[in-house]
Amino acid sequence: MDVVTSDSQGNGDSGPSDTVKIPERPLKRDQLRLEDVERRKEAKESLSVTEERSEFFSSTFKSERLAIERLLSACSEDDCAFATQTLEEVTLKTQQLQKFLNDSMTFLTQYELRQAQASLQKLQTSLAEKREVVLPKKKFAFRSRNTGASNPKVTAVVANSPASATSVDSGGVKLLGTSHLDQCGFSHISSQTLIKSAEEIQKQDVLLTHLTNCKVRLFGAPSTLHVKHVRDCEILCGPVSSSIFVDHCTNCVLVFPCQQLRTHNTTDTEVYLHVTSRAIIEDCQRVRFAPFSWSYPGLDSDFLVSGLDQNRNNWTQVDDFNRLATSTPSPNWTVIPEPDRRNDWDV
Structure with missing residues (x-):
């Protein structure tokens, strides 16, 4: 028999009483089983966290993208000052959205990453086109400038x-x-x-x-x-x-x-x-x-x-x-x- 128990009715001179010795092999098997259960639990929790983070990213990214698109739609060449302020805000928000994407790359799937990058590229293109349309172009004219004898030629x-x-x-x-x-x-x-x-x-x-x-x-x-x-x-x-x-x-x-x-x-x-x-x-x-x-x-x-x-x-x-x-x-x-x-x- 693998389990040895001391005699509780002994005369007390043969060692400690009520001691159970468990074989090493079953003990290791139980430890491995518990570790496997723990790993599965951690993997499940990690997957759940990743899915939650991915869902949060998708909803937040979409919300910010739509807000930027609304700002661009509100830009008009009729109000130059407002257009300048709005385009600066759009530029800042687009840059923040790029940082948000960069910080989220570790848990995004390749498909999600490609979709987000394509959306950002579209926003940047729209911003450049809108800026070209609504902001006035600088009028350039050549001006002559006399240089004194103290100024060297350049x-x-x-x-x-x-x-x-x-x-x-x-x-x-x-x-x-x-x-x-x-x-x-x-x-x-x-x-x-x-x-x-x-x-x-x-x-x-x-x-x-x-x-x-x-x-x-x-x-x-x-x-x-x-x-x-x-x-x-x-x-x-x-x-x-x-x-x-x-x-x-x-x-x-x-x-x-x-x-x-x-x-x-x-x-x-x-x-x-x-x-x-x-x-x-x-x-x-x-x-x-x-x-x-x-x-x-x-x-x-x-x-x-x-x-x-x-x-x-x-x-x-x-x-x-x-x-x-x-x-x-x-x-x-x-x-x-x-x-x-x-x-x-x-x-």
């Missing part, structure tokens, strides 16, 4: 390939360019001053790539701005209606307003920023921030075209994706002290 390159450019002297500023550009922006240029007018970049996607020791001035309101592989450059841009993407930027000064800023692989760079949502940095070191301080004729009009709110600037709200702990400040970015900030940006 070489302004307005083409991607300076080797194929022709020169025209204009008010002390040498313009190198062609009338038809393959790409809106500049690439593979060193030690030049690069200028684009509002008419060239208005509502365009602008790309600046592989620039070294250049001064860049972008007047107007582009749709997006991409800055990649630049070194020792000073880049100033008018209001960007959506996002600015910065990647592999070293020892530069960047000055621009935008709806959102995403910065990657950037070091020793100063950013004079106006941002209506938040700035994001990742894999960056020694990045310093200050409020946007550039001004030029037509800036207010460009803000109007972009749909950005001039009165809302979240330049100190920087999210460092390499610094998840919020209890201590990120070591990767700081604020430029007021005495050290620049305000004079003349070429």
